[in-house]
Amino acid sequence: MARGLTVIHADIPVDPSSPEAQQWLRDELARPEYQSAKPTWFDVASKAVQDWLASLFQGPGGNAGPVLLLVVVVIIAGLIVAAFFVFGRPRLNRRSTLEQRSLFGAEDVRTAAELRASAQRAATSGDWVLAVEEQFRAIAVALDERTLVRVTPGTTATDFAHRAALVASDEREALRQAARSFDEVRYLDRPGTEAAFQQLVALDQRLQRVRVATPAVTS
Template sequence: MSTTGGVNTARQLIRASDDVPVDTPRIPAREAAERELSKLMYHENDPSLLQRALDRFWDWLGGLFDAASGAAPGGPLGLFVVVLVVIALIGALWWRLGTPRRFPGSADSLFDDGPRSASEHRTAAEAHADAGRWNQAVQERMRAIVRSLEERALLDPRPGRTADEAAAEGGRSLPDHIDGLRAAAREFDDVTYGGRTADRQAYLRLRDLDLELERAKPQLTGAAQGAAE
């Protein structure tokens, strides 16, 4: 091959190499692509963060039920029967026990409005009873009992006192009626916090207890007996 031919061939190769793109390293190329794809124009139709979270939750819940249905005898039908049995048990317990009662010392104050006399509470209780509103009648009669004990100085007036506390404290001065006071407090708590429904007999029990307590003579404590002597 002549020198002139070799030079021409080399020149042609150089011109051809000018048209070949230069390879970009992999990491810078990936970073450039990420920067490009992060632009807002590519994400205008993306679901919101809340929608993505909901989608993941439903996917997780669906997977959970799928796994449970595969493990339950009878497949999905067996799982459905198990769920029905659990719901029935919960309903039976709720109906039998009611909402869990709140215990003494909590914020379940016996009086939820301004101060009223025992007579005013009795009048309100009778009005509710005449209208067949037994829950409200029971509540007002229990308030009348406690207010009457306060008016007779058998209980110290104290804001925030619960029905159970009033029954326990009142029973110290009227020990013969401690059982009746505790039963009245339970009745009050059941209709006020336990979701129970009172009836006429429940109200009459509290009314009779109220009348008995009005006639009952308190038992003096040791300190009171010494002062009386």
């Protein structure tokens, strides 16, 4: 029995700090089963990233609310700034602008497309007076919608023609004639004509192709 105990004590190192014991430990850890279980550099990096994200959303005392709110605000602000640089400054709502505008002495909130459709219906029914009036209004509103010419309260047809000519100089005479046709049927009780209406339609189509980089004309 004593002999067996002597063998056991001889197999177990008595001093773990001895060079021989340390070498045995290194040899043991070098075995394949230990090396395969060793974390890779990717495991270490992933754990570091996970710990960092967890620290952000936990915040002091483990409350994620304030930190999460801050992250959401920063993301939204970044999206707004990006949209500003990509799309430019948003324009004012054109409908709200129209609601505050007197169009040649009458309140009118219709869009250019609506006015064109009204003019075409009047022309189809042979009401050339209304067709001329509505088509001229469509021209004015179309340029106002594009912020090329601003129509303000008190603007007359002649005023509008003068302002529009500043951004479409090639159409100066046609604009002057268009304003005259509008004034004749609107204020002088002159009968409208199909020719006058078709001239306004053609002018409207040409003005839709005008591209001007200058700000809206207001005076």
